[in-house]
């Protein structure tokens with residue numbers, strides 16, 4: 001009989017073990033509460049919350065995710081997302097509290113810990129707590145050195161504080177992680193950061209080191225226009241006008257659409273070396289290669305006016321107006337030129353007639369990433385913080401055979 005009881009005992013133990021196993025699979029003790037995992041899976045709140053999120057209904061998403069979180073308080077991802085949603089709604093304090101509570105949890109693994117810290121860092125950044133955000137992202141990187149989101153956020157924080165050298169190192173880490181597909185973009189960003197480091201040196205009159213930085217920026221990305229402008233400035237301060245002219249002319253070759261940024265500089269340098277005619281030749285070249293280049297026309301007109309040839313200048317700015325009737329800068333050039341001509345009434349009347357239906361705009365520069373508008377060309381967008389995203393917007397370009405403008409005579 002003894003073996004028989006033993007067998008029964010073993011079977012019972014096995015069944016009890018199975019039952020406990022099943023119960024454990026279904027129920028779980030989380031934060032002092034037994035949670036029915038099957039109920040968690042069947043509850044629609046999580047999926048509904050995600051659906052609302054996709055539909056951009058943040059309040060409804062929060063409501064469903066809060067219900068999902070109440071059923072399963074242990075689900076880390078739900079809490080993380082909820083905190084992020086509070087932050088997006090501007091409830092930064094609540095987001096911080098939510099994410100800080102998660103940090104207190106025992107048994108977070110390394111990656112979970114890094115994710116919570118990342119969210120906390122984003123909360124701090126949103127709330128304007130720069131130091132705390134920097135610390136949080138740095139801690140993420142100690143736990144997970146390849147965390148690209150932490151690196152990207154850290155870089156933006158460093159840029160905002162003009163810590164260009166630090167931002168440069170962070171971007172280098174990002175570039176090596178992202179690999180070849182992202183390389184051109186990273187090279188361009190590194191070039192702009194290199195240029196900023198050079199500008200800092202220039203402000204402190206460290207001309208040699210500034211020039212080295214600008215050259216390095218151009219080496220990284222030959223389209224980094226401001227590096228040419230400021231390298232030329234360094235050469236000019238070193239009294240080497242010829243070298244300055246060479247740098248600025250190279251810039252115009254690689255980025256002719258930005259040529260106007262060097263106009264004042266080149267006009268001044270050509271005058272300094274006793275060759276003012278070279279400016280006129282440059283404007284002619286630009287107008288010929290890009291007939292729509294109204295800036296070259298306006299610059300040329302200003303140059304002619306200072307030489308006492310205002311009548312010829314007016315003819316040229318009227319031409320510019322054909323190509324870009326909305327640009328306020330052209331109208332300002334016309335006002336100056338008309339004034340220099342002592343406001344001849346027939347030309348003033350004609351000009352008033354042309355502009356009766358014109359629309360002017362002051363902020364034609366547009367960020368292609370976030371649509372931020374600016375009156376001047378910016379190298380980094382103050383809204384989305386992206387580098388080199390501004391283009392100049394044209395409303396309705398006039399047709400090239402538009403010829404209702406007056407001929408100018410003395």
Ligand SMILES: [Zn+2]
Pocket residue numbers: 367368369370371372381382383384385386389
């Ligand atoms: Zn932007």
